[in-house]
Amino acid sequence: MRQLLILSGKGGTGKTTIASAFIKLVKAKAFADCDVDAPNLHLIMNQLGEPKRSDYYGLPKAAIDENSCIGCGSCFENCRFEAIVAKGGKYEVDHFACEGCSVCEALCQVKAISMVPAIAGELMLYKDAESIFSTAQLKMGSGTSGMLVTSVKNQIKDAAYPDTELAIIDGSPGIGCPVIASMSGVDMVLIVAEPSVSGISDMERIVKTARQFGVKMAVCVNKYDTNLANTKKIEEYCRKEKLLFAGVVPFDTTAGKAINAGLSVIDVKCPAQEAVLELFDATMKLFRAI
């Protein structure tokens, strides 16, 4: 099973819009939403039925038994994450700030601290006769999103129908842990860029990040006609950096309306639809050549 991941660097460039179109065009038997912080793919994939849900446990977090706590402050002084707070002469753990290092547990003289399992999110797996869709929601304020992303990907691996050839993965913005985790084991990344100074700056950083992890890339420009000069800059950048250029998609309000109606951009006849079809063909050609 090969994997195509859609990233962007900058948020709001159109990853989910393009990912959902590709999923429909290729009739993907497996797809996933790795933006576990703010997942959106499920809003337009029109899944019927309830997903299989499972709790996702991050690292165990510290908990202080207030009856045993003698208020010595040893945990407070040694916590590097500002996760121990004073309260009424004793101490308690800030659940959001705790990173699960367990230094406090190791140093507590009266064994008042223990590491307890902490639910950090929920994994969801939709399955129908043809395909599987793996997604998750990180519990608000949680860390360990990289591991949840890995769980989303492992779910595809475990649940995919044996004849699945291609999995399409909708990624998250940024360049940190969840993005890095999503890149693991991927055959190609399609970077969706937008032609603004912010978009270009962010695209360069995601390209640099993907290079560091040795992942093959192609770039496309969404909303390209909002700034033709910048689109040209992106094309030149790709030429200079020897990056595969997959195509462009125009800004199209019809596409936006389709999404809001729960449809994919390829379900409605509009300029964006044609462009996405061409982009799809070009991307699949590049993908097969890898």
Place this chain on the structure above:
Amino acid sequence: MKIAVLSGKGGTGKTLVSVNLAVTAVDAAYVDCDVEEPNGHLFLKPQELETTQVMVPVPEVNETLCNGCRVCVDFCKFNALAFIKNKPVLFPEVCHSCGGCVKLCPQKAMTEKAKEVGYAEKGLSGSIRFYGGTMKTGETSGVPILRELFQMTKEEEELSIFDCPPGSACMVMESIKDADYCILVAEPTIFGSHNLSLVHELVKVFKKPFGVVLNKCTEVENPSETFCLEHDITILGKIPFDYKLGALNSEGLIVAEELPEYRDLFTRLLGRIKDEVTLCGNC
């Protein structure tokens, strides 16, 4: 007054709102908390930049003192230490800098050395004090850089605007921790309204007073506006969907400086926000 600007969904207009409010306020600080993909500097073009490297501590073994007891290796919850040929070996990129191995080593053979994860900088953009940071690509978390930024902004007494990263996870939480008020920027798509609901949860859990700015508004029904009305959320203002604004923004230009109608819009918005903050301060 510390105001955080967040959105959940990326690309809704956090930087647009943050930068334009800052220049409208004139006497203000702008803090770019999105250290993974910073954009504020592209608009404010800060001068006289002072850069500080941001370092995190990672352990280092003194091999002569180490007796191979393995306490450090077995303790590490992040698997950053392996034990090979009787000595601990560090994998710095997985190390969370908790200091546990150093504190627990019975032989006092572990010390700490500094590893660079990025940099923080401050500068001036006209009268606006600019604070920003950049995480090195390949690093996993920008939180240490944020902490440095917050240290740097401690002396700011007037208005400080914190331009947050997208999402609602640890980076965003860190960014809104000390905020007096939160502005949630929403776009009129179902993606936008869905993610708005996520950050709405976040600000409620953190007990922050907040209001919403609706961006890219057209006459068509706005799912984010519907969400606000259904949940009795204060709508601070609306920014229209405007090709002119988009074009200027895509060139790194500040619309409140370029177009009088936006100077007016952001002046009104700033006034409304100041009123809300005062009101909430009295609650």
Place this chain on the structure above:
Amino acid sequence: MKIAIPVNDDRVTVCVSFGRTALFMLLDTLTGAKEYLDNSAVASQGGAGIKAAQILVDHEIKVLLTPRCGENAAAVLKAADIELYKTSGDSVEENLRAFKAGELPKLNDIHPGFHNHGGK
């Protein structure tokens, strides 16, 4: 000497991931004895490859047969003088036979660490 290979729960197919495999099969080439080891690294948030490699080091493995290996795990294994060979196909028996016959190539293509969120 002892050889290790990451295997799935069925114990007959090779696992595609080293760091997050459910089990390791250990084979003593002298006695022919087989042992199955639970990979406690699978529960790790991060650093699974490092921890999995550590398990092998602690069990005095000399050779690892695996389809792929991340750079951190490889660093641990190489420092401990463990040799890496690349498996082909997913039959455990077939790969063991191929190794003994000198048909398996060395594993040279080490992928960069994904901050230990790796595994295809």
